Amino acid sequence: MMKKKQTKSAPCCPPAEPMPPVPKSLDKANAQLAALAKAIAHPARVAILRMLVRREGCIVGDIVDELPLAQSTVSQHLKQLKDAGLIRGEVEGPRVCYCVEPGAVALLKALVNGL
Amino acid sequence: MMKKKQTKSAPCCPPAEPMPPVPKSLDKANAQLAALAKAIAHPARVAILRMLVRREGCIVGDIVDELPLAQSTVSQHLKQLKDAGLIRGEVEGPRVCYCVEPGAVALLKALVNGL
């Protein structure tokens, strides 16, 4: 019989996209930056992103109990980050493994540094 | 009698704060980054910020007719940027002169690059 939590940090996160193209059009770049900024425009999402960057191995519900938020709320934040392309989720058995999309983070940095 | 617009780019923006301290606490840093990100989480605000960075001289209502938005809407966006500390407004006669707060932008870059 299992205990409680199975904090198994599986070795997921396989491909890792190279790096989304930096938009040539100014308007496109502005929209891109705005979208990425909105994705990290909440402390919890910043915390999640940082958490995923630190542990290159992915995590799942570990995130939930590192944050003072309900599971459903964390799931929504994860969805926003995923929709923005900053992270990627992968079903790993019963759990889901999230990991950073390094290219997207690089794009964010490039866009911010290009201000 | 004057023509229409007086696109006078006056030499405002005097002191320029050095650079706000990068928060030591993780939570503080997350909150800081989230707040700054929220400030640029809209294409119009990114456009405004970029516009102000390019022309180190400040501008005012020039911003309004570079954007497809009503004057009041632009004013609100400016307020958000100002509240976030990213820009500074200074009454220059009848017009108001906005300019970038370089330290805040530097802080934003530092926080993003520190992800």
Add this chain to the structure above:
DNA sequence: CCCACCAATCGTCTATCGACGATAAACGTT
């Protein structure tokens, strides 16, 4: 002194965010 101009504020409206509990969906295990 009044007027024109520029910017900020107010009031309103709709849409989205953020949070939660409850429920559903997927999977491994027994």
Add this chain to the structure above:
DNA sequence: AACGTTTATCGTCGATAGACGATTGGTGGG
């Protein structure tokens, strides 16, 4: 097949964002 575990989704609620028109507030010019 039924169960428990894990995550996503739904429904709700209050709060906030985003947009606009209209109004107010300053300031310089007549």
